[in-house]
Amino acid sequence: MKLSVWARQQGLCYKTAWRMWKDGKLPVPAEQLPTGTVIVHAEERQPSSVALYARVSSADQKGDLDRQLARLTEFALARRLSIVEAVKEVGSGMDGQRKGLLRLLRDPKIGTILVEHRDRLMRLGFEQVEAALAAQGRSVLVVDSEERTDDxxxxxxxxxxxxxxxxxxxxxxxxxxxxxxxxxxxxxxxxxxxxxxx
Incomplete structure (x- = not known):
């Protein structure tokens, strides 16, 4: 694809992508054609591959983890999404050291992280994580975007x-x-x- 198309997909300005290419800092392979057009050889990520992420705040809520995973699995299967991993964690939504979540965020092979509610991923900073993943061509898919009031x-x-x-x-x-x-x-x-x- 053209560099301009790739830049738009990544949420970057074309000039920024051009400078990255000129400086050799483009994170994907690219070449310049004799016409001057820069072609990016971006690896196509399978959009239907997802990792399921379920979290509860405390051990007394552990029973809800399996119910969350069941609902996430049902959602993914109904949309013919390929589930590549499922992670269950008990921990605060304010804790930035959750091992399972960090593993999913670090793994470039996981295209989409599927969560039931935004707060299951994290209490604060959701938009920043979502933007960082989008810059890598990855995403967070929230099943129920309504804000929860019971917690x-x-x-x-x-x-x-x-x-x-x-x-x-x-x-x-x-x-x-x-x-x-x-x-x-x-x-x-x-x-x-x-x-x-x-």
Whole structure:
């Protein structure tokens, strides 16, 4: 394909792609024809190859992992997508060190990561990861793009705890998080926090 077409697919300006080619930094093989046109020999990635990713926040939710994977599998099969891997993890959506997710993000052979909800992939930074994958010709496919509301207290707890740990250390942060969460719940007339949250 022409360099201009490749650049558009990658979300790059043509001039940027041209400079990358001139500097020998284009991540794909390319050649210049006698006419001056630069042709990119981009490897066509099979768009139907997907990795399934299921995550829950805590061990008491482990039963939902298999249900998530079942729903993801059903979705992929209904669209004739080829499942190449399935990953289940228990961990916070704020944790950037989840081994299974990092493995999927690092593997250039995985064209699409399929998740049930955006927050199953991560709580913050979803758009940045999505853009980085798109620049590699990869993507994240979200089955249900509606924002989940049943886990808001747990989300709030994770954010407060993460910020508190940076300011006060782990043990002090947990105490302060419980106080802050209790104050927010009583002030906003929210239902009590689920077991394990306060």
């Amino acid at each position: 808001k207290v747990r989300d709030l707890e994770e954010v407060i705890l993460s910020l508190g740990e940076r300011l006060y250390g782990k043990s002090a942060a947990n105490d302060r998080m419980k106080k802050a969460l209790g104050a927010l719940i009583s002030k906003a007339n929210l239902p009590p926090a689920p077991a394990g949250c306060a």
